[in-house]
Structures are given as C-alpha cells and as structure tokens.
Amino acid sequence: MPGPLRAQSLARLHRVPGAPVHLSPPTEIGMEAKYQERLSSIERIQEGFAELNYICSRPIATAIYVSCHLGKPLLVEGPAGVGKTELANATSEYLGVPMIRMQCYEGLDESKALYEWKYAKQLLYTQILKDKIGDVLSDAHGLAESMEQLHRFSDIFFSEQFLEPRPLLKALTAEEGAVLLIDEIDKSDHEFEAFLLEILSEFQISIPEIGTVKAKKRPFVFLTSNNTREMSDALKRRCLHLFVPFPDAKLEQRIIKARVPAIPDSLKVQLVDFVQQVREMDLKKQPSVSETIDWARVLLLLHATSLDADVVRETLNVFLKFEEDIHAVDQQLYEFTRHAQKADARVA
C-alpha cells in the first residue's frame, strides 16, 4: 500500500546559488523502519506515549497515527493547558527526532522564522571589497567596464555565509528529520500565516539569495492554537485538525498519576472530581490540566491524603487565577468537596 507512505518520501536538500531553480522530483522511499514499528498502530502509540508520561486519548493517538503516516501537518486547537505543546514534545521524544520549536507572536516575520541575513558580516566584507576595489578595477577602462567587473562580485553578497537559519529553515534542513512545532500560531498575523502556507504544502521554500531549499526529510509538523483568532480556511485545508478538549475524569486521573506518581489514589480521584465540577461553572478562566497537576503537587507537599473544605480553601489559588473565580468557587466549596469525597467512595 504505497499511498499513505508516499508522504514520507525524502528529498535531497538543494542549495543552488543564484536564482531559484526547479529541481528533479524527490526520491520515493518508505517510512523509516525506526518509525514504522513505533507508528504501527494506534494502541502502540498510546502505550508508547504513556511510557513517556504523556497520556493520550484515542482521538489524540489516532491523530498522531494519521498525521505521521500521511505526512500532513497537525493543527491542534483547544483551551490553554490541555497539553497541546506537550503533545509535540512527547512525539519528538517518542520518535527520537529533535524538536524544533517556533513560538509565534505578533509581528513575527520571515527573518525571525526562516532565516536572517547577517548584514553586519556582509558589511565587513563590503569594507574589504572597498579596500580591494582598486585591485579589482585596476585593469578596467572606463566606467562601464568597471561596473561590469563590480557586477561579477555581486555574488559575494548572496552566499550562504550571510545566512542565519531560523526554526523553519532548520526544520527543513534537519539531517535526521525533526518535529517542527509552530506554537500558538493564532498569535501571529495573517501575513505570516499566508507565508506558512507555502512551506506547509510544498515543504520547500525559495530563498531569493540562495535558491530553493527542499526538505531533506519531511518534518513532522504540529501547529497549536488557543483560538484567540480563527485560522484561515487555506491554512486549515492544508492541515489535519485535532480539537483537544479538557480531559474527562478518567483520563485526567491517569494524567495525574503519570505526572505525580506519588499521589495517593483516593486523593487523586477526589481532586480530579473537584476540578471537573469547577469546570462546569461559568468562570473567567477554567483550570487547565497543568493546574490540576500543580494542585496535586501542592496537596502532596501538604501531606494531604484526602480533600476537606479547609485544605481546599487554602489552595484554591493554585488552580484559580482570578479573585472572582476564587470567590465563586468558595461559595460552592462544601458541596463540591462532599461530591468529590463521594466520587472516591464510588470508585472504592
């Protein structure tokens, strides 16, 4: 079944001085053996990630499976702290390839994302050229001929020596393949998004000064978004799209167990139940998974073995960030705690 693996084909990295050139099509070979086994099934991925302490639901594992097999970028959306960034980290660790992260922000442009031209260095060279200009032009007669000779030197200005690679170029040129994480793409602006489109569809980029750079090994690409703005249709069309919601109680318990192994079982069940109840409320900011983890750690430090109203009240600010939210939850404190204790009893 050659279809799905086609995407993993490799291509030579070409850098040709001067104008962009069109290159021969990439060589087609299958997905590397080392990934092949690790990506052999959805269950295999779930188990493998769990060993790295990343607990993924079936939809998430399916997303990794499909995206890696088809070689399609994966756009991950969902509320803050549900583990979007960590998913990319875990994937890089799992596949044993380096992680290249590009944090997006407003005003991020190609020079920060792709490569930067080292003007200072170039200036230095220019100075040298100036000193040597007499030698260069010594045998030239007249202005036209001088210009002609100077022209030949213009190539100096476009050589790779002045090129400082940034994440995107690094990911395209990574010898061993890479996980490329384009984090919080929603913080970048529309123009940058449009620019990404080219890379995401071709995995190659033309650098006017150098030529066309084509991925030697297609990187596994993750994009994350907190949905502060809607991504363009064009971008979404090129990506597979995974929405990661807050985990359900069962999954969250497993995450807590993975991240805070020392936690007593009953405390784990209770605190997860409490947080799940809090998420039902209409709050300014809902507690995320990372905050549940923080809370678990704090409770552990306090040697709590189960929840009671006092210890919850003292630690509300660990997982709630706004005064109003703390106040609102405080109103429900006894009820929620009782419910959490019962949840534990149910499990036991």
Added chain:
Amino acid sequence: MERTFTNFLQALRGAEVRVSVAETLDAMETAELMGWGDREALKYALSLALAKTPDEKEIFDATFDQFFRFDSFRGRDGETPEANSGEELEGKAGDLLDMVQRRDETALALAMQQAAREVNVENIRFFTQRGLFTQRILGAMGIEAIDAAISAAVRSGEGGAGQAGQLREARSYLFEQVRDFVEQQLSLQGAGASAELREDRLRRSRLGNLDRRDQEQMKVIVEKIARRLVALHSRRKKLRNRGVIDIRKTMRRNYGSGGILFDLEWKQRKIDKPRVMAICDVSGSVAAVARFLLQFLYELHELLHDIRSFAFSGKLIETSSFFKDKQADDAVAAIMDRVGFMPTDYGESLSNFREKFLNDVDKKTAVIILGDGRSNFTDPRTDILKEIHDRSKRVIWLNPEPPPLWGTGDSEMRRYAPYCDLVRECNTLNHLERVVGDLLQVAQKAA
C-alpha cells in the same frame, strides 16, 4: 464503498461543513490508511481531515453516526460493506424473507444499502419523494417474494392463517425499516441540496432584493470571499525587498557614505497597493449594492493602500470615517441619514467631488463609481468625469442595471462610458467578487 463515501461527503457539505477538493483527497487517503474495520477509529481519523472547527466537529459526528448507522463495520479489517454486494437476485428474495423473520438487522442493513444504491437514493431531494423511494427500495430488495408468500399462505386456507399473520407482521417491520432509512437519507441529502444551492443562489441573486435572513448569510459569504482574496494576494506582496541587489542603485544611494555600501538597494519587484476611491450612489436600489461593495473594500483594507469612500444622491459627502469606527450596518444607516432619499443629481454630486476631493486623485488612484447613472434629466457633467479620468489611474464604473437599460430614459450611462476604463454590470455577489479580484490583479501586474 467509493459511492457511499462520496455520498457521505455530499451529506457533510449539505450540513454546512465546508469540504474542499484537497480535503476530499485527504479523507480518501485517510480512509485507505485506516480501513473500514474499526468504526470508531475511522470516525476520529476522518474528523481530522474533514471537520475543522468545533461546530464542524459536532456536525461531523452526528452526520457520521447517522450516515453509517446502517453500514456494518463488523467486517474484517479492510473489507468494505460493498464486498457483500454481489449476491444473486434469486437468492436475495429468499434471503429477504429469512432475514426479516430472523430480524437480522445487519444483513438487512446491507441489503438495504445495496438496494438504495441501485435506485440512486442519493438523488432524493424533497419529502414528497419519500414514498417513491421507499417503494423502489422495497422493490429492489425483492419484497414481491414476501407478498407472494403471504398470498400463498392465505390461499392455503385455515392452516396458513397464522403464517400469513406472521408474514404480514414481518412485512410491515421491513417497511418501517426502509421508510426510516429513506427518511434519514432525505435529511442528509435533502438538507445538502438546499444549503449548497442556497449559497449558490445567494451569490447569483440580486443584491437589491434580499430578505433579512439572506442578508446575514450574505455578510458571511462576503467575509469568506474577502479572506480568500487576502490569503491569495498577501503572499505576493511579501516578495518585496527580497532578491538580487541592484548594484547601480546601491552605489547611487550610498554616494554620500564615501563609497561604503551601507544601504543595500534590492532589485525589487514593486507592487503597488492600489489607492481606492469609491463613489457610491445611495439612492433607490443602488444602495443595497453600495452596502456590499463597501463592506468588501473595507474587509480588504490590508491589501489596499488607502480606501476612501463617498456617498451621494442629491449631494456628495465623504464617508470614509463612517467605516473606520462603525460596523458596516451602522455605517450604512448613518450614511443614509445624511444623504439618502434625496432626488439623485449626478452633476451636482460630481461637482461636489471636484471641489473638495479632485486634488487628492492621483496616478495611483483607482476610482470606482457605483451607480445607475440615472440623474433625473439634470446636467450629467461628463466634463468632470473626464477630469477625474485624466488624473487617475483607472475609472471603473459599476452599474447595477443590465446593459440593455443603459442609456434609456434618464440614464446617462452611455455618455459617461467614454471616460471610464471599465464599465461593468454589477448587481450580485459574483459580480462584485470579480470586480474586486480584477482590481487587485491589475495592481499586481503593474509591477
């Protein structure tokens, strides 16, 4: 399976999930990768490729569940329901009786799928067709055999009565199943047809006579088109300042710094953002078109250098500021307050423009005039339009009336036309999209 799959995509589109060609291909590759053996995994996987907002995910899930409810996913990996479709017609009728009596839902579902394919149930569009398709499917499944068995049982007298009763019961069970199935197909395909047709209809319908509900939908469509145009054109713009150094210019520019090439001058492909002045007639039915033209232009502000808008009927005012701090709806209302509902006077309005704004028109300005050119038999002042034409880069006239009406009655369109670079009929969203697309295209070609 390919047909079932295509129908599923059609149903999704119908439920307003946008599915592009690229996504269709992705979905097919995904299905091929996953196989048909694990229904749940397939659902998650296809959802990655086909549904790209939380809303779409929800619709996707519902549609998937509804659509594949009758398909058996219990087969071995890779085996598609279609693999079971090659049965002999004769055996089928016999089986049918058997299946119905055993209430074998999986087998029935398969038989029903196959019969549905035979009668092209995906063509169902209207609820009035329910009976028709139900009968056709029952026919294709071989209901006659059951009917024959019932008759035979009845004929056999006393002893057959019990059996006939049982058979009748089985028949009505089958009938219900098929009717539900057709019902479900109607809700998938029928809805599908309507949503697709609706957008298509809206894009082609006259902006002058939309009802309120359509207005809302129109705004969404305009936004969508605008976003596409932005995505299409902004990448090209970025190509500026990149490329090869222009030695000649660099030398000239750095003449002052003692020969050190301090400021590099690139050989650049200059792309001018067009400066746009839009002059809109807001009388009568033209106002509706003006509204959408202006929404369009302001959605595209990223791509345009500077947009100024003017509205007129009896006189002309500048309306640029209206759009800077108001929603399009409010802006239009405010504009109508100031200049709406007066007898139209093109001559007067043009001379207002000349007095206050003609100086701002330069060789980079594209002037768009939107109007029917009906000036109540007043002096059209074509001389002013000529002046505008001479100073500007382009004059584009958009007329909501169809060409045969130009120049009839009080329409001065034919007299204005010689001073325009382009005159177009414009009264639908499709017209507008074309005009705006041209505007951006011309700007980029002018490099």
